[in-house]
Amino acid sequence: MTAPVTSLPFERVGIVGLGLIGSSIARALRKSGSARAIVAIDRDEAVQARVSALGIADSVTGDAAAGVAGCDLVILCVPVMANAAIAEQIGPHLAPGAIVSDVGSVKGAVVRDIAPHLAEGVHFVPAHPVAGTEHSGPDAGFAELFANRWSILTPPAGTDPAAVERVRALWSAFGSNVEIMTPEHHDLVLAITSHVPHLIAYNIVGTAADMETVTESEVIKFSAGGFRDFTRIAASDPTMWRDVFLTNKDAVLEMLGRFNEDLAALQRMIRWGDGEGLHALFTRTRAIRRGIIASGQETAAPDFGRHAGLSAPKEPGA
Numbered sequence: 001m002t003a004p005v006t007s008l009p010f011e012r013v014g015i016v017g018l019g020l021i022g023s024s025i026a027r028a029l030r031k032s033g034s035a036r037a038i039v040a041i042d043r044d045e046a047v048q049a050r051v052s053a054l055g056i057a058d059s060v061t062g063d064a065a066a067g068v069a070g071c072d073l074v075i076l077c078v079p080v081m082a083n084a085a086i087a088e089q090i091g092p093h094l095a096p097g098a099i100v101s102d103v104g105s106v107k108g109a110v111v112r113d114i115a116p117h118l119a120e121g122v123h124f125v126p127a128h129p130v131a132g133t134e135h136s137g138p139d140a141g142f143a144e145l146f147a148n149r150w151s152i153l154t155p156p157a158g159t160d161p162a163a164v165e166r167v168r169a170l171w172s173a174f175g176s177n178v179e180i181m182t183p184e185h186h187d188l189v190l191a192i193t194s195h196v197p198h199l200i201a202y203n204i205v206g207t208a209a210d211m212e213t214v215t216e217s218e219v220i221k222f223s224a225g226g227f228r229d230f231t232r233i234a235a236s237d238p239t240m241w242r243d244v245f246l247t248n249k250d251a252v253l254e255m256l257g258r259f260n261e262d263l264a265a266l267q268r269m270i271r272w273g274d275g276e277g278l279h280a281l282f283t284r285t286r287a288i289r290r291g292i293i294a295s296g297q298e299t300a301a302p303d304f305g306r307h308a309g310l311s312a313p314k315e316p317g318a
């Protein structure tokens with residue numbers, strides 16, 4: 001359903017946490033004209049100074065309570081486990097009728113941690129843009145980060161539909177496709193599409209780092225054999241990913257159980273010389289990659305679109 005044009009712009013949008021996602025939202029708000037004023041709220045004085053220098057907000061503060069006052073939309077863009085303390089801090093200062101949203105990569109924990117701090121009359125529309133990079137901080141953001149990516153909204157049952165529509169309109173204005181689902185379903189889907197792949201990347205890069213018979217310089221030298229693509233994912237923000245695994249524990253452990261079973265089956269195929277089995281699986285997985293390219297979520301350019309010897313283009317993340 002297309003959102004009514006009147007749902008945008010917001011009068012005053014407060015963004016808490018001006019990292020990759022928060023600063024990208026600030027830039028996208030500006031570019032799309034979706035906010036009359038943008039308030040950047042960050043605890044770090046160096047980040048505040050950088051945001052002022054970049055000119056991506058109308059005002060900058062370290063005082064979250066003062067910053068959210070008078071906002072009709074507040075978006076929390078901090079690591080998942082930081083949400084509870086911030087929600088407690090800003091809860092009493094939110095304007096009646098304001099919408100609170102977030103961008104956390106896990107949704108069940110976010111709903112549990114934020115909702116209790118919001119007064120009656122404040123609307124809560126959690127969101128997760130399935131877009132990102134392995135970079136952090138206000139300089140890493142860019143307005144186009146969300147274009148042609150999916151944003152998932154997980155409003156609790158009974159949320160005012162008009163508030164949900166305004167948040168949907170905002171993400172549409174950023175160029176995102178929007179889908180609504182329950183927090184539980186979100187966490188299960190993202191466990192297999194994002195969280196377990198990140199864990200596998202962290203693990204394989206860690207294994208290589210601990211090898212004694214293959215030197216570090218050999219790992220780097222021959223990394224284009226496949227390892228290099230894991231290192232991009234394994235360079236993602238440690239705090240953010242620690243929080244993802246600690247807060248989406250059940251779904252990640254469930255998916256890891258399945259992964260381990262399938263890995264054991266692959267091990268057996270190799271041991272028994274089951275070439276047919278290996279070939280059949282690799283044919284199925286190749287079709288999935290082609291489906292992702294066909295849906296516009298990846299480039300078909302050889303080698304992930306890298307230009308010989310240069311860094312990869314910005315790619316979707318968590």
Ligand code: NAP
Nearest residue numbers: 017018019020021044078080082104105132136137317318
């Ligand atoms: P980021 O670049 O590291 O920025 C995080 C921001 O949160 C920083 O400004 C940081 O300030 C602030 N922060 C951290 N801990 C805090 C605390 N305890 N209290 C107050 N502020 C705190 O991270 P990001 O990639 O933008 O991620 C932010 C959120 O987006 C996370 O919930 C993540 O799950 C979600 N997300 C990330 C991606 C991705 O690919 N990166 C994609 C989709 C969603 P300091 O500099 O002071 O630490």
